[in-house]
Amino acid sequence: MTSTYPLENKVAVITGASRGIGRAIAEVLAHQGADVVCGDRLDKQAEETASQIAAATGRRTSGCLVDVADHASTKNFIECAIEEFGKVDILVNNAGITRDNLLLRIDEPDWDVVLNVNLKGAYNCCKAVLRPMMKQRYGRIVNITSVVGLSGNAGQTNYAASKAGLIGFTKSLAKEVGSRNITVNAVAPGYITTVLTDVLSEEYKQAAIKATPMGRLGTPEDIAHAVAFLVSDQASFITGQVLSVDGGMVMM
Numbered sequence: 251m252t253s254t255y256p257l258e259n260k261v262a263v264i265t266g267a268s269r270g271i272g273r274a275i276a277e278v279l280a281h282q283g284a285d286v287v288c289g290d291r292l293d294k295q296a297e298e299t300a301s302q303i304a305a306a307t308g309r310r311t312s313g314c315l316v317d318v319a320d321h322a323s324t325k326n327f328i329e330c331a332i333e334e335f336g337k338v339d340i341l342v343n344n345a346g347i348t349r350d351n352l353l354l355r356i357d358e359p360d361w362d363v364v365l366n367v368n369l370k371g372a373y374n375c376c377k378a379v380l381r382p383m384m385k386q387r388y389g390r391i392v393n394i395t396s397v398v399g400l401s402g403n404a405g406q407t408n409y410a411a412s413k414a415g416l417i418g419f420t421k422s423l424a425k426e427v428g429s430r431n432i433t434v435n436a437v438a439p440g441y442i443t444t445v446l447t448d449v450l451s452e453e454y455k456q457a458a459i460k461a462t463p464m465g466r467l468g469t470p471e472d473i474a475h476a477v478a479f480l481v482s483d484q485a486s487f488i489t490g491q492v493l494s495v496d497g498g499m500v501m502m
């Protein structure tokens with residue numbers, strides 16, 4: 251893999267990095283030269299992913315347990331990353347879940363858990379990492395939202411609310427920390443082939459492909475390369491933006 255956006259001497263923390271989009275982001279950032287910390291509630295898989303990435307890239311990596319919905323767990327995770335690697339330059343809030351249903355059938359636990367992981371998780375991680383980033387006067391934060399947060403989707407009120415909330419969060423935080431040389435952006439994936447979308451019926455997938463001008467589902471690497479650009483020095487004048495990586499599915 252070529253180093254289009256060099257990230258040497260940078261430390262990147264990626265949540266939900268044991269598989270899918272998070273894993274691809276960790277892989278691509280490591281290939282660009284960053285040391286990476288892979289956080290996930292599946293700690294064994296996170297450790298395995300981290301050591302595979304180290305073997306493939308020669309970068310320093312670490313796989314750690316974190317439940318992003320839990321404030322104390324997240325604080326501890328970021329503190330451990332700083333202790334082990336000395337700093338955090340890049341934070342990618344990628345961990346996310348779905349509990350799809352029509353609103354009439356979404357009960358309170360399924361509402362709360364989606365909002366707590368997808369939206370409060372980003373709050374928890376940013377809160378833990380922001381002061382050190384402000385001190386070092388450098389930071390790159392990318393929040394993984396979704397096209398659904400832009401367009402809405404029947405059966406996903408909880409998920410869409412969390413992802414739309416993440417967009418408002420991104421823009422507001424970007425305004426708060428721009429003067430400290432910290433950028434905050436969001437990437438909005440379309441339909442990407444991962445465990446999260448494996449559960450969708452073949453009929454649903456075909457409909458998604460039909461609604462996508464580029465005529466295919468996305469890959470985790472499609473998202474990872476967009477993130478690699480946004481966290482690079484070349485993107486230092488880009489903040490508060492939502493970059494859709496969806497094959498043209500939702501054009502705002």
Ligand SMILES: NC(=O)c1ccc[n+]([C@@H]2O[C@H](COP(=O)([O-])OP(=O)(O)OC[C@H]3O[C@@H](n4cnc5c(N)ncnc54)[C@H](O)[C@@H]3O)[C@@H](O)[C@H]2O)c1
Nearest residue numbers: 266270271290291317318344345346396439441442444446
């Ligand atoms: N796959 C898609 O089509 C698609 C589309 C739009 C947005 N997204 C977003 O991209 C992100 C990654 O999705 P994916 O498709 O790779 O899903 P995935 O289910 O394959 O991976 C999500 C990862 O997050 C981890 N995770 C879940 N809850 C966690 C928690 N509380 N704390 C820490 N880690 C946790 C999981 O263990 C898993 O490793 C999510 O935020 C998702 O909403 C995905």
